[in-house]
Amino acid sequence: MTTQHNAMNQNDSLLRFMTCGSVDDGKSTLIGRLLFDTKTILADTLTQITNTSKKRGMEAVDLSLLTDGLQAEREQGITIDVAYRYFSTGTRKYIIADAPGHEQYTRNMVTAASTANLAIILIDARKGVLTQTRRHSYLAHLVGIPHIVVAVNKMDLVNFDQAVYDKICADYLAFATEIGLHRAGHDISFIPMSALTGDMIVDRGDAMPWYTGPTMLETLEAAPPAHSEHLEPFRFPVQFVCRPHASDNPELHDFRGFMGRIESGEIAVGDAVTVLPNGYQSKVKAIQIGEEQLQSATTEQSVTLLLEDEIDTSRGDMIVKSAEAQEPVKQIEAFVCWLSETPMSTARTYVVRHTTRESKAKVGTILYKIDVNTLEEQPSQGLQMNDIARITFKLAQPLMIDSYCVNRATGAFILIDESTNNTVGAGMIV
Amino acid sequence: MINKKSLSHLDWLESEAIYILREVAGQCSNPVLLFSGGKDSLCILRLAEKAFRPGKFPFPLMHIDTGHNYKEVIDFRDQRAAELGERLIVRSVEDSIKRGTVVLKTPDEPRNKHQSVTLLEAIEEFGFDCCIGGARRDEEKARAKERIMSFRDEFGQWDPKNQRPELWNLYNARTHKGENIRAFPISNWTEMDVWQYIEREKLELPSIYFAHQRDIVMRGGAIFPVNVPLSNGETINNPKAGEDVINMQVRFRTVGDITCTAPVISDADDVSKIVLETATTTITERGATRLDDQTSDASMEQRKKEGYF
Numbered sequence: 117m118t119t120q121h122n123a124m125n126q127n128d129s130l131l132r133f134m135t136c137g138s139v140d141d142g143k144s145t146l147i148g149r150l151l152f153d154t155k156t157i158l159a160d161t162l163t164q165i166t167n168t169s170k171k172r173g174m175e176a177v178d179l180s181l182l183t184d185g186l187q188a189e190r191e192q193g194i195t196i197d198v199a200y201r202y203f204s205t206g207t208r209k210y211i212i213a214d215a216p217g218h219e220q221y222t223r224n225m226v227t228a229a230s231t232a233n234l235a236i237i238l239i240d241a242r243k244g245v246l247t248q249t250r251r252h253s254y255l256a257h258l259v260g261i262p263h264i265v266v267a268v269n270k271m272d273l274v275n276f277d278q279a280v281y282d283k284i285c286a287d288y289l290a291f292a293t294e295i296g297l298h299r300a301g302h303d304i305s306f307i308p309m310s311a312l313t314g315d316m317i318v319d320r321g322d323a324m325p326w327y328t329g330p331t332m333l334e335t336l337e338a339a340p341p342a343h344s345e346h347l348e349p350f351r352f353p354v355q356f357v358c359r360p361h362a363s364d365n366p367e368l369h370d371f372r373g374f375m376g377r378i379e380s381g382e383i384a385v386g387d388a389v390t391v392l393p394n395g396y397q398s399k400v401k402a403i404q405i406g407e408e409q410l411q412s413a414t415t416e417q418s419v420t421l422l423l424e425d426e427i428d429t430s431r432g433d434m435i436v437k438s439a440e441a442q443e444p445v446k447q448i449e450a451f452v453c454w455l456s457e458t459p460m461s462t463a464r465t466y467v468v469r470h471t472t473r474e475s476k477a478k479v480g481t482i483l484y485k486i487d488v489n490t491l492e493e494q495p496s497q498g499l500q501m502n503d504i505a506r507i508t509f510k511l512a513q514p515l516m517i518d519s520y521c522v523n524r525a526t527g528a529f530i531l532i533d534e535s536t537n538n539t540v541g542a543g544m545i546v
Numbered sequence: 547m548i549n550k551k552s553l554s555h556l557d558w559l560e561s562e563a564i565y566i567l568r569e570v571a572g573q574c575s576n577p578v579l580l581f582s583g584g585k586d587s588l589c590i591l592r593l594a595e596k597a598f599r600p601g602k603f604p605f606p607l608m609h610i611d612t613g614h615n616y617k618e619v620i621d622f623r624d625q626r627a628a629e630l631g632e633r634l635i636v637r638s639v640e641d642s643i644k645r646g647t648v649v650l651k652t653p654d655e656p657r658n659k660h661q662s663v664t665l666l667e668a669i670e671e672f673g674f675d676c677c678i679g680g681a682r683r684d685e686e687k688a689r690a691k692e693r694i695m696s697f698r699d700e701f702g703q704w705d706p707k708n709q710r711p712e713l714w715n716l717y718n719a720r721t722h723k724g725e726n727i728r729a730f731p732i733s734n735w736t737e738m739d740v741w742q743y744i745e746r747e748k749l750e751l752p753s754i755y756f757a758h759q760r761d762i763v764m765r766g767g768a769i770f771p772v773n774v775p776l777s778n779g780e781t782i783n784n785p786k787a788g789e790d791v792i793n794m795q796v797r798f799r800t801v802g803d804i805t806c807t808a809p810v811i812s813d814a815d816d817v818s819k820i821v822l823e824t825a826t827t828t829i830t831e832r833g834a835t836r837l838d839d840q841t842s843d844a845s846m847e848q849r850k851k852e853g854y855f
Contacts, residue, residue, distance in 0.1 A: 126742050130555040197706065199690040200683050202736050209555040211734055223711060230713040341552040355568040360601040368600055375597070377565045377715075405564075406596035416553055418564035418597070431572045455711045469716050472572060530716045537720035539710040 125206060129341050134213040134228040134261070136252035137238030142269045145178075146238065146311040147201060147214055150333070153318035156203040198228045208337055218248075222255065222488060222502040223455045226542055229259035230528070233342040236265045236332075241274045241308070245287045250295075251488045253288075257297050258451060258504070258544065260524050263339050264297065264304045267332065272310040276323040281308045295491060307332055343380065343415040349440035350381030350389075351518070351526050353471035354433045358420060373404070373420040374429055379471065379525035381437070383421070384412035391427055392434045393444040393514045398423040432473035434516040444514035447480070449546045451520075453504050456533065456540035460499035466540070470515045470529040477531070480508035499541075506546070520544035556746060559739055563590070563731035564597040565715060566694055570676055570729045571597075571604040573719040577676035577729070580665075581607040581634070583615075583623030583752055584801040586680030589740055590731060591626065592747050605678070606633040610664050612657035613640040614804045617777045622752040637668040654782065656806035666702045669726055676719060676727040684736045694733050700724040737799075741824050745817045757797045757815040763789040768808045769796065776804075 137143040150156075169178045201212045215221065215228035229235065235256040239249055256264055266288055274280045285306045292298050307316055308327050315321030318333045330338065358373035383389075387400045402422040403410040413419045421435060429435075436442065454460050460479070468477040483506040485496035499505055520527025531541030553561065567590075570577050579594065581587045594603050607627055611620070627634035639657050642648040642664045650660075669677065683689050693709050695717045710718050719727045732740070744751065761773045763785050772785045783804060785791050796809035797820075810829075814820045 126556050126746055127554040128556075129552060130558045197691045197709070200734070201690060202684050202734070204736075204738065209736075209739070227711050227713050231715075343552065355565070356572045356598075356604075358598065358601040363600070363602075365600070371600060373601075375568055377561060406599045414553075416558060416561055418561040418568070469718065471716075472569075525714065528714045528716065530713060530718065532718060532720065537718070537722065539712070539718045542711070542713045 128204065128207055128209050130209045130211070131234065131336060131339055131341055132211045132213065132232050133234040133236065133336065133339075134215060134225075134232040134256075135236045135238065136215065136225060136256065137236075137248075137269075141238035141240050142311045143214070143238050146236070146267065146269065146309075146317065146332075147212060148178075149311045149314055149317045150212075151201065151203055153314060154203045154205055154333070198224050205333070205337065210336065222251075222504070223453060223542075225252065225255050226259055226453045226455075229256055229261055230524075230542070232259075232261050234263040234265060234336070234339050235261045236267050238267050238269050239284060239288070241268050241270045241280055241284065244284050245291060247489045249288070250291060250491070253292065253297060254295060254486075254488060254491055257295065257302075260521060260544070262302045262345070264292075264302070265332070265335055266304060266306045268306065268308045269311055271308045271315065271324065272313050276308075276310075276315075278308075278324075278326045281306075281327075305329070305335060307335065348380035348415065348523060349442075349518075350383050350387075350435075350437045351379045351471075351516075351523065352376050352383070352421065352435040353379060353473065353526075354429055354431055354435065355472050357430055371422075372426065373422055374435060375418075375420045376435075376472065377418045378413055378415050380415050380523055381440075382412060382414045383437070388438040389423065389435050390438045390441045391423075391429050392436060392441065392516045394428075394433070395441075396425075396427045396429075397438055398425040398427055400424075432471075434471065434473070436516070442516055442518060444516050446511045446514050447508065448511065448515065448517060448543075449483075449506065449508045450529070450543040451486075451504060451546065452499070452507050452531070452544075453542045454499040454501055454540065455542060456538060457501050458533070458540070459501070460541065462498065465534075467532040467534055468509065468511065468515070468529050468543070469532055470517065471526060473513070473515060474532075475511045475513035475515060477509040477511050480510055482507050507543075517545050519546065556739065556743055559732070559735055560593065560596070560743070562715075562734065563593045566717070566729060566731040567594055567597040567678065569695075569717050570678055570719060570727075573717070574676040574721075574727065576672070576674050577605040577678060578608045578635070578672065578674045579603065579605050579678045580680070581609055581623065581627070582680075582801070583609070583619040583626070584680070585740055585744060585751055585755060586682065586732060588626070588749055588751060589735075589743055589747075590678065590680050591630065592743075592749055593731060595630070603630075603632050606635055608635040608637065608668060608677075610661045610668065611636055611638040611640075612661060612803045613638055613778075614657050614776070614782060616752070616754055616801065616804060617775060618754050619752045619801050620777050622750075626750075635668070635672070637664050637671075639664045642667060654805060656803050658803045658806055662702065669702070674726065675721050676729055678729045678731065680732055681728075681730050682735050682737075682740075683733050692730065692733065694730055695719045696728040696730065697721075698726045698728060702726065704728075738821075738824050741817065741821045745821055751817075752801065754798050754801065754809075755820070757795050757813050759793055760796050760809065761791050762794055762796065762809070763791055765789065769794075769811065771796075771804065771807075771809055774804050 135143050199214045203210050213228035215224045237252050268284050309316035315323050316331045354374050355376040360368045401424045403413050404420045462479045465476050468475050482496050484493040485505040518526040527545045529543045530539050533540045639660050648660045648663050693712045762769050772783045774783045797812040798809045814823045
């Protein structure tokens with residue numbers, strides 16, 4: 117067997133995507149197929165799963181075994197956590213967040229979705245649009261994934277019948293329109309496929325000549341990377357301040373570098389900036405990565421900014437362009453997914469972690485809870501694990517926020533329970 | 547559509563890793579960077595330079611030495627720490643054996659799993675609240691579900707069912723006294739990414755990563771290095787009676803405890819040849835080279851639960 121990865125290019129782009137569905141929809145088989153057909157699976161792993169397939173009495177190699185998880189999961193026959201997997205094609209590196217699809221795992225889906233720029237939603241061609249399809253789509257929408265790919269799987273079990281596929285697409289579109297999934301900057305595409313036989317995953321196969329659209333891999337290859345589609349304001353949360361005043365090099369005694377990652381937008385030497393929440397104004401004197409000097413920097417780059425003026429700035433502050441400065445707020449309204457087995461208590465104070473900043477937060481009002489299956493809004497007094505609700509919070513410290521649907525980085529926060537230090541909630545600011 | 551420049555995968559991975567290192571520095575009061583002299587931890591040193599220069603690293607380096615490490619790697623470890631001007635702490639499994647906290651079943655058994663004991667002792671000695679390591683999710687299935695910031699209790703135990711959800715890039719590294727975070731800045735890197743990064747950044751590596759002549763035997767179906775000199779002048783991995791010693795051209799894909807790390811046959815004597823070889827290999831990194839992962843389907847998972855990286 118010869119294996120040739122094509123991952124030889126240092127300048128490949130990167131796409132993070134997630135898969136939504138249950139094992140029954142063929143999700144594991146789809147991931148296994150992508151890894152297998154892109155030659156990511158190496159001989160020893162293949163031998164291992166071939167042996168296991170035989171042991172379990174299967175004729176063909178069961179590709180779903182590639183995503184077989186932890187001992188605890190195998191024992192219980194369930195998937196309990198998000199797994200991350202990797203493959204490359206020669207033009208792009210992919211990070212798959214593989215989330216279990218069951219209703220009890222809403223929190224895992226939200227977790228996986230938080231870093232994804234594309235979601236594959238699996239539908240069993242025999243079953244069509246189900247309650248779980250609606251749930252997965254709503255969550256992908258809530259967490260702001262811009263590209264949805266509806267994979268109508270198991271076409272081999274419906275004789276590769278175009279009529280079946282067309283009906284599912286129409287049903288899905290009707291529902292997507294109903295929940296506003298199809299909004300500006302967000303798109304939905306459909307692919308008929310069979311993960312089991314491989315049709316329309318990497319290879320087209322010859323069973324569905326009536327379908328002329330892209331295969332799954334072609335769709336993934338063509339999807340725009342995150343942040344490439346909109347002009348966004350410059351947002352730079354300060355992570356760490358570098359002050360090597362005790363350095364052996366006297367030139368560094370006045371060095372004051374603000375270190376962080378550009379969460380959105382672009383910055384260049386000479387740009388006028390404001391440091392929030394205090395509102396100090398200055399200009400960018402230098403941009404560095406380590407000791408390398410840059411003239412400008414863009415979204416997702418981790419850099420060090422030097423400013424013209426000596427400004428007292430620390431972790432948790434945010435540097436923005438003066439023309440795009442937002443007003444710090446002490447009250448927020450957000451959709452919150454509750455992640456903890458301990459229900460949310462409206463009497464308690466939690467810690468909000470937003471970018472690199474923390475503040476104590478008091479729950480204000482629970483406006484309504486959303487039934488993720490029917491999408492109905494219901495009144496609610498509290499929040500249990502996997503619940504999603506629209507809630508207001510009062511904050512002890514001001515935060516520099518944007519609406520989540522405009523900026524995922526500055527619109528997101530987590531809630532921390534200080535008694536356990538656990539991450540108990542995920543919030544998306546309205 | 548606006549056509550903005552987006553980062554290449556290597557730039558993106560680099561930026562993410564720098565971000566994680568700075569989060570550790572920003573959130574933890576007493577972190578440490580685990581540094582073995584191996585390729586993954588050498589990448590992390592370069593990332594730490596990019597994250598914190600012109601300042602000093604906000605953490606010391608620490609190596610848990612099994613006493614069964616290749617001399618070339620130990621020498622390289624010391625040389626690199628000195629070049630960087632950063633503090634290197636070494637704690638050794640030998641000392642844990644002397645203290646009686648590590649008990650060997652046989653004198654030459656693999657010591658990889660015993661590193662956990664020495665690591666936990668060092669964490670307690672220095673009061674570290676976070677250990678930065680070079681583990682990658684693509685290495686092994688028990689790692690595929692590992693968090694970037696992985697929580698360990700007072701006994702250093704990893705409980706896969708009780709990990710903090712990790713959303714966006716909002717990492718939660720909070721701990722109570724005695725608890726510990728393991729932070730993995732290159733979680734999302736593959737073996738190929740590591741080699742491409744080494745190539746791009748022109749990183750120096752210990753010589754045993756490159757093709758060299760070495761005495762080996764075939765043992766249990768794997769290539770096994772024999773007659774290996776240690777830093778203390780002793781030699782380990784002596785061939786057993788009846789084994790044919792062959793001198794072959796090999797290199798190491800991973801560098802760990804001598805008694806459980808196997809080389810591969812290779813003529814790749816520079817980084818670009820290794821990148822090419824990595825692109826065309828048919829065997830996974832650990833499958834080819836880590837004899838300790840092959841004892842059972844869940845051996846890595848088991849070791850992690852006991853406090854291993």
